[in-house]
Amino acid sequence: MKLGSLKKSTSKDGELCVVSRDLKTAVRASHIAPSLREALESWKDKEPALSKLSEELNQGLAANSFLVREEDFHSALPRTWLFADGSAFIYHIKLVRKARNAPLPETLETVPLMYQGEAGQFLDPRQDIPQRDFAHGTDFEGEVGVVTDNVPMGVSPEEALQYIRLFVLINDVSLRGLIPEELAQGFGFFQSKPASALSPFAVTADELGSAWRGGRVHLPLQVQYNGSFFGKADAGAMHFHFGQLIAHAAKTRNLAAGSIIGSGTVSNENHEMGSSCLAEKRMIEQVEQGGIKTPFMKSGDTIEIQMLNEKGQNIFGRIFQKVKSA
Amino acid sequence: MKLGSLKKSTSKDGELCVVSRDLKTAVRASHIAPSLREALESWKDKEPALSKLSEELNQGLAANSFLVREEDFHSALPRTWLFADGSAFIYHIKLVRKARNAPLPETLETVPLMYQGEAGQFLDPRQDIPQRDFAHGTDFEGEVGVVTDNVPMGVSPEEALQYIRLFVLINDVSLRGLIPEELAQGFGFFQSKPASALSPFAVTADELGSAWRGGRVHLPLQVQYNGSFFGKADAGAMHFHFGQLIAHAAKTRNLAAGSIIGSGTVSNENHEMGSSCLAEKRMIEQVEQGGIKTPFMKSGDTIEIQMLNEKGQNIFGRIFQKVKSA
Numbered sequence: 328m329k330l331g332s333l334k335k336s337t338s339k340d341g342e343l344c345v346v347s348r349d350l351k352t353a354v355r356a357s358h359i360a361p362s363l364r365e366a367l368e369s370w371k372d373k374e375p376a377l378s379k380l381s382e383e384l385n386q387g388l389a390a391n392s393f394l395v396r397e398e399d400f401h402s403a404l405p406r407t408w409l410f411a412d413g414s415a416f417i418y419h420i421k422l423v424r425k426a427r428n429a430p431l432p433e434t435l436e437t438v439p440l441m442y443q444g445e446a447g448q449f450l451d452p453r454q455d456i457p458q459r460d461f462a463h464g465t466d467f468e469g470e471v472g473v474v475t476d477n478v479p480m481g482v483s484p485e486e487a488l489q490y491i492r493l494f495v496l497i498n499d500v501s502l503r504g505l506i507p508e509e510l511a512q513g514f515g516f517f518q519s520k521p522a523s524a525l526s527p528f529a530v531t532a533d534e535l536g537s538a539w540r541g542g543r544v545h546l547p548l549q550v551q552y553n554g555s556f557f558g559k560a561d562a563g564a565m566h567f568h569f570g571q572l573i574a575h576a577a578k579t580r581n582l583a584a585g586s587i588i589g590s591g592t593v594s595n596e597n598h599e600m601g602s603s604c605l606a607e608k609r610m611i612e613q614v615e616q617g618g619i620k621t622p623f624m625k626s627g628d629t630i631e632i633q634m635l636n637e638k639g640q641n642i643f644g645r646i647f648q649k650v651k652s653a
Numbered sequence: 654m655k656l657g658s659l660k661k662s663t664s665k666d667g668e669l670c671v672v673s674r675d676l677k678t679a680v681r682a683s684h685i686a687p688s689l690r691e692a693l694e695s696w697k698d699k700e701p702a703l704s705k706l707s708e709e710l711n712q713g714l715a716a717n718s719f720l721v722r723e724e725d726f727h728s729a730l731p732r733t734w735l736f737a738d739g740s741a742f743i744y745h746i747k748l749v750r751k752a753r754n755a756p757l758p759e760t761l762e763t764v765p766l767m768y769q770g771e772a773g774q775f776l777d778p779r780q781d782i783p784q785r786d787f788a789h790g791t792d793f794e795g796e797v798g799v800v801t802d803n804v805p806m807g808v809s810p811e812e813a814l815q816y817i818r819l820f821v822l823i824n825d826v827s828l829r830g831l832i833p834e835e836l837a838q839g840f841g842f843f844q845s846k847p848a849s850a851l852s853p854f855a856v857t858a859d860e861l862g863s864a865w866r867g868g869r870v871h872l873p874l875q876v877q878y879n880g881s882f883f884g885k886a887d888a889g890a891m892h893f894h895f896g897q898l899i900a901h902a903a904k905t906r907n908l909a910a911g912s913i914i915g916s917g918t919v920s921n922e923n924h925e926m927g928s929s930c931l932a933e934k935r936m937i938e939q940v941e942q943g944g945i946k947t948p949f950m951k952s953g954d955t956i957e958i959q960m961l962n963e964k965g966q967n968i969f970g971r972i973f974q975k976v977k978s979a
Contacts, residue, residue: 408773432838442840443769447734447909512758514768515841521905579847583773
């Protein structure tokens with residue numbers, strides 16, 4: 328099943344829609360739940376009716392279906408209660424820390440890094456990334472995320488996998504120029520992690536088929552920067568799987584239904600796979616070519632993030648954003 | 654005007670109520686807006702009707718008013734989109750860093766410390782604080798918070814004051830035992846900052862009278878620990894005022910209506926005023942008596958936080974919580 332949130336002037340949550348597997352048609356589902364946020368809060372009650380509508384839509388039998396225009400859709404979940412972003416690709420941590428001349432955490436391979444990001448208002452998947460100051464070092468980060476049901480505090484990593492309801496892609500916007508000061512202060516990322524964008528569509532595990540195994544999504548994340556190839560790193564290369572990230576987030580708190588847990592920037596050791604953020608490419612340039620060539624994003628630069636299944640079909644729709652001076 | 658959220662089995666947002674100035678009577682206001690969260694999202698439209706109802710209630714003229722039982726009320730805003738907690742009392746930072754043998758940030762007096770806390774599900778003001786492990790070092794932190802309207806990115810500190818709609822008290826639950834590892838990792842507080850509780854009632858600035866000036870609430874925060882005096886520190890002693898904290902939070906993002914900005918633990922240099930958290934008392938014991946006497950919270954320990962106006966009248970109702978093994 329694929330779900331989306333049609334933009335709606337009267338609600339910041341948008342209007343819940345079921346979207347066909349091929350992303351070509353959709354049907355409003357607000358008679359089942361007004362919004363995806365609310366559907367997730369009563370998932371057990373709402374899922375059967377949504378699933379039935381999805382089947383009808385995919386068979387061409389749903390009444391009042393309409394052609395999808397991705398620009399009419401908000402981030403799949405326009406706002407929610409928690410965005411806990413992990414950093415499950417250890418190779419990314421190694422490169423970025425090297426770039427910052429920062430030491431590696433002692434618990435690098437045993438305890439996930441995680442920060443709490445802005446969840447209360449995601450950017451649209453096609454909304455401009457506002458840039459107040461070029462010196463802030465605007466960067467994108469292509470990620471995979473899971474959306475959970477209510478998760479009880481203290482859940483084990485294996486149990487945690489059972490609470491995953493949906494998958495999304497994330498462009499975790501990062502302001503690299505603000506990170507060193509926030510790290511030095513010790514309270515973690517805040518100004519350096521402004522609003523991110525999600526993919527227009529969120530999907531259930533069955534839409535990923537055999538690519539979803541071992542708590543990881545084993546598909547490449549397609550990243551295009553200014554219209555050119557930038558990365559196709561395997562999202563399955565996570566050191567920590569999503570169950571471990573959820574368990575980390577839920578160690579001392581219950582997670583509310585609709586919580587999004589991010590994978591961190593998708594990153595592979597094989598540099599032929601490219602990268603999913605500029606910081607990593609810059610560090611690779613420094614190591615391999617003796618100097619940084621790629622600047623951070625400036626007004627007009629565009630970033631596209633999507634994921635195709637084994638048959639080459641788009642799973643989540645496209646994140647396509649442009650940087651704009653604010 | 655004073656507002657509260659009556660607990661309601663069918664909504665995690667609770668039901669919006671107007672509460673009398675003396676906290677004795679209340680009246681449902683869900684015909685104006687279903688919940689305080691939703692009222693804040695259309696504040697300009699909703700405020701006049703709420704204000705009128707408040708006047709009627711305070712004059713004893715509101716139909717269907719009822720006697721307040723605080724235990725029927727949730728945290729004033731049971732869940733919201735952002736909890737950005739500052740640390741505006743520099744004396745607290747100095748003491749706590751000393752306790753951790755951590756250096757002071759170079760920008761201590763010029764840039765506020767701020768982390769993003771759990772906003773998606775606050776504890777009730779009387780709900781037990783769950784403790785999974787005594788070694789986590791459970792602590793309370795008594796704070797004042799402001800609730801904002803939509804705030805535009807890049808707002809100045811002085812302009813920011815205009816976006817404050819309501820005031821609350823906060824018990825920012827902190828797990829001191831988990832802080833050193835999270836600081837070492839560099840991603841900031843996450844597991845060490847579980848769900849907090851708000852006061853049962855949120856109030857507009859006029860309820861604070863002349864105590865609200867210069868972006869600070871100049872009243873003592875009354876803290877009782879296990880039924881005994883623990884603190885009455887002046888909440889007006891903030892180094893950074895609330896406009897500065899809001900501007901810091903909004904430097905690279907818009908803030909959604911309903912965002913809560915916390916003051917950080919209320920703390921005064923005069924030790925006769927007591928403290929608003931155990932960490933501070935412990936550090937003072939170490940400095941003044943050569944050793945820590947007060948343990949962190951254990952099952953059964955109780956914390957009460959409230960604020961009285963110049964006439965001795967309770968402003969926000971009581972936060973009264975007990976630690977319980979989870």
